[in-house]
Amino acid sequence: MNDPRTPRPDEERLLKWLLGELPADEAKAIAHELEADPALALAREWIQEEAPGAERADELVCPPLHTGPARVAHHPLVPAWFWQGAAAAAIFIIGFGMGQIAPLIDATPPAPVQTSYDHYQLQAPVAEPSASPAVPATPVQPEPADAAPPAEPQPPASPARQEIRLAQADPPPRYVSEENGRVTIETTLAGSGARAVWVIDGNFRLSE
Amino acid sequence: MTVEDGALAAAAAAGDERAFATLVERYRGYIHAIAWRIVLDEEEALDIAQETLIKLSRSIGQWQGRGSFRAWLGAIASRTALDQRRRPGRRERPTDPQSFPEPGAGRMVAMAATVRSPVELLVAEERREQVTAAMGRLTPQQRAIFQLRLGEEMLPGEIAERLGIPARQVRSQLSRAIARLREELAEEK
Numbered sequence: 001m002n003d004p005r006t007p008r009p010d011e012e013r014l015l016k017w018l019l020g021e022l023p024a025d026e027a028k029a030i031a032h033e034l035e036a037d038p039a040l041a042l043a044r045e046w047i048q049e050e051a052p053g054a055e056r057a058d059e060l061v062c063p064p065l066h067t068g069p070a071r072v073a074h075h076p077l078v079p080a081w082f083w084q085g086a087a088a089a090a091i092f093i094i095g096f097g098m099g100q101i102a103p104l105i106d107a108t109p110p111a112p113v114q115t116s117y118d119h120y121q122l123q124a125p126v127a128e129p130s131a132s133p134a135v136p137a138t139p140v141q142p143e144p145a146d147a148a149p150p151a152e153p154q155p156p157a158s159p160a161r162q163e164i165r166l167a168q169a170d171p172p173p174r175y176v177s178e179e180n181g182r183v184t185i186e187t188t189l190a191g192s193g194a195r196a197v198w199v200i201d202g203n204f205r206l207s208e
Numbered sequence: 209m210t211v212e213d214g215a216l217a218a219a220a221a222a223g224d225e226r227a228f229a230t231l232v233e234r235y236r237g238y239i240h241a242i243a244w245r246i247v248l249d250e251e252e253a254l255d256i257a258q259e260t261l262i263k264l265s266r267s268i269g270q271w272q273g274r275g276s277f278r279a280w281l282g283a284i285a286s287r288t289a290l291d292q293r294r295r296p297g298r299r300e301r302p303t304d305p306q307s308f309p310e311p312g313a314g315r316m317v318a319m320a321a322t323v324r325s326p327v328e329l330l331v332a333e334e335r336r337e338q339v340t341a342a343m344g345r346l347t348p349q350q351r352a353i354f355q356l357r358l359g360e361e362m363l364p365g366e367i368a369e370r371l372g373i374p375a376r377q378v379r380s381q382l383s384r385a386i387a388r389l390r391e392e393l394a395e396e397k
Binding site for chain 1: 265336354364
């Protein structure tokens with residue numbers, strides 16, 4: 001009795017056809033042999049018969065046509081989590097590197113910009129507030145602009161309120177005092193002759 | 209007058225909605241049948257057929273007019289069905305023949321065409337059930353390959369290209385499928 005699992009010579013030929021290994025001329029002439037092979041014949045018949053629920057194919061909806069460039073599924077070679085991890089590592093490395101470099105950089109603040117007061121002439125240096133006893137401030141009378149500056153700076157009138165007289169050619173002389181870090185400038189307005197006091201303590205304020 | 213598939217596909221690729229609708233009308237039953245033979249489940253076959261139509265609407269411009277449009281479409285449907293089976297949560301397995309639907313009169317059209325008597329009809333029905341059971345013991349991939357080879361007469365290299373698997377795998381699956389089928393049908397004789 002033949003073992004059904006052992007292919008017969010014609011079955012081997014059909015298998016070659018199935019695997020596409022037969023020459024083209026032989027492959028064309030094999031149709032009748034396919035019909036003679038029970039397994040292949042039944043399989044072909046099964047493939048060609050109607051599927052169950054075929055009538056339900058009418059339920060299928062015709063989708064809208066997309067005639068633009070065909071959308072090809074994009075499968076990135078590297079998953080997204082890899083790039084997220086790489087970005088986090090890069091941030092960490094850059095931060096670590098900057099932490100190493102920062103102490104090497106001179107952290108001293110830049111020197112303050114020297115304001116040009118070349119049209120002023122400082123006549124009385126500001127003394128330390130704690131160096132002198134508290135004495136009421138005494139305004140210094142302005143001197144004419146063309147007056148020669150005194151050879152010696154005037155001593156501070158008050159440790160808390162020191163006055164600095166500035167000699168200025170034009171406009172009229174001004175008086176400057178410094179009190180607890182606040183600078184007061186007294187002057188006379190050229191038009192009205194009114195006395196004006198300028199206080200500079202970070203915020204400018206104009207008072208009479 | 210019936211317009212050829214190639215002309216309809218070219219018109220659809222140029223944006224002709226009516227040509228595309230005609231193609232869908234012509235092939236939706238075929239697509240559903242292909243899907244069913246791979247997954248052996250009516251509902252799933254419907255989902256796959258719908259997804260295949262959506263893919264077709266997006267890729268109709270790729271049809272280059274070479275070979276058979278029907279075979280090209282059958283390959284899209286087969287690949288869609290296999291992709292569906294490979295999705296997470298699904299398990300690649302031969303379908304349980306016990307879960308097959310009861311045979312209906314509509315399914316006997318092809319096999320009953322040459323028989324006439326009730327006895328012959330019964331024999332044909334029984335034979336069909338045996339074949340369905342034997343096909344059900346193959347894997348979905350084997351059924352897809354078998355279908356494209358026997359139904360569309362595509363060569364293994366072409367099947368491999370369309371399904372995105374190595375040609376060697378196609379040949380080995382074909383060999384195993386036909387051996388299994390012969391064994392199953394011989395046992396049930």
